[in-house]
Amino acid sequence: MNVSIEQAADLILTGNIVAIPTETVYGLAADAFNIQAVKKIFEAKGRPADNPLIVHISNMMQLKQLVSEIPDDARLLIEKFWPGPLTIVLKKTAEVPDIVTAGLETVAVRMPNHKITLDLIELTGPLTAPSANISGRPSPTKPEHVEEDFKSMIPVLDGGPSLIGIESTVIDLSEGSLLILRPGYVTFDSIGSVTGKVVTHANPEGASLLKSPGTRYTHYKPRANVYWHNTSLPDQPAGSYFLFHTTQPEITGKNFFFYNQDYASLARDLYDHFRTADHLGYSQIFVEPFKNSEKHPIIPALIDRIRRAIA
Ligand code: AMP
Ligand code: MG
Numbered sequence: 001m002n003v004s005i006e007q008a009a010d011l012i013l014t015g016n017i018v019a020i021p022t023e024t025v026y027g028l029a030a031d032a033f034n035i036q037a038v039k040k041i042f043e044a045k046g047r048p049a050d051n052p053l054i055v056h057i058s059n060m061m062q063l064k065q066l067v068s069e070i071p072d073d074a075r076l077l078i079e080k081f082w083p084g085p086l087t088i089v090l091k092k093t094a095e096v097p098d099i100v101t102a103g104l105e106t107v108a109v110r111m112p113n114h115k116i117t118l119d120l121i122e123l124t125g126p127l128t129a130p131s132a133n134i135s136g137r138p139s140p141t142k143p144e145h146v147e148e149d150f151k152s153m154i155p156v157l158d159g160g161p162s163l164i165g166i167e168s169t170v171i172d173l174s175e176g177s178l179l180i181l182r183p184g185y186v187t188f189d190s191i192g193s194v195t196g197k198v199v200t201h202a203n204p205e206g207a208s209l210l211k212s213p214g215t216r217y218t219h220y221k222p223r224a225n226v227y228w229h230n231t232s233l234p235d236q237p238a239g240s241y242f243l244f245h246t247t248q249p250e251i252t253g254k255n256f257f258f259y260n261q262d263y264a265s266l267a268r269d270l271y272d273h274f275r276t277a278d279h280l281g282y283s284q285i286f287v288e289p290f291k292n293s294e295k296h297p298i299i300p301a302l303i304d305r306i307r308r309a310i311a
Helices: 005-013 035-045 060-066 072-081 115-124 143-150 188-195 207-211 263-279 299-310
Strands: 018-020 027-031 054-056 086-091 106-110 169-172 178-182 199-201 225-228 240-244 256-258 284-287
Touching (some): 005 018, 005 027, 005 115, 018 115, 027 035, 060 106, 072 188, 143 263, 178 188, 188 199, 225 299, 263 284
Parallel strands (some): 054 106, 178 199, 225 284, 240 256
Antiparallel strands (some): 018 027, 169 178
């Protein structure tokens, strides 16, 4: 069921959840201060309670309501990248319910770059929203994907397809250092040059994994098995779906896609391909590996999501 901005605001202010568009992926949103409403998000998604949510805001007054201090690095990053695909983890105020942060003393906050959702948040106040998919499924980048997972149970605010198509960069600034918990469209290099500081990556295999509970869980996975395409394999099994970005091999057909180094479009379409391959009954998805010589801001995030789909 599609709803208008005003209907979405009414639903949220009366304790319901609504799917909302953002430039990264669609979110499943509730009033961040309404514990019963936030509970509905965890129930609908089947999301483990120890996986905290990102709070979406539309202005800086709301940030002050959510976080107890805004360090200088955060100010620089906000100035440069908000509204946009950068989530910042900071120390939370007492006002933020524990259910939102899974009991952590920090809260993840982002200002999305999507006019419709910014207008909505002006009416509702801060919205807490994970991706609007059943836990473990690929994130939704179109309203149809939300319906695929939730049927007609979740009202959808249609804002067209998500333009980036991959989840936000998450950076933890709550302890003084700059620690990337999840790569996204905003890169290590750009964060380093804006702050003039060293940026560390929380290695998914490393100890700092504990800091971002969500990264423990399976994510972004279609039902088909995902593999890096290995050209030394003589034949790919029947029932395969192919995503190439740089070299165009001798494969053609409706199960073959070539992006000609348009990495931004590949990122925008990736989860849609995962879902389409599942619909059409493919059992393998082969993705061309990225070489070090290929440079584009979205490539590290693409590699991260594809690796997780392979895992
Ligand atoms: P999703 O909304 O499904 O894209 O997931 C949000 C991501 O942000 C997950 O990986 C969470 O673990 C992470 N996250 C949310 N809040 C925090 C926090 N307070 N500290 C660290 N990571 C967080
Ligand atoms: Mg998610």
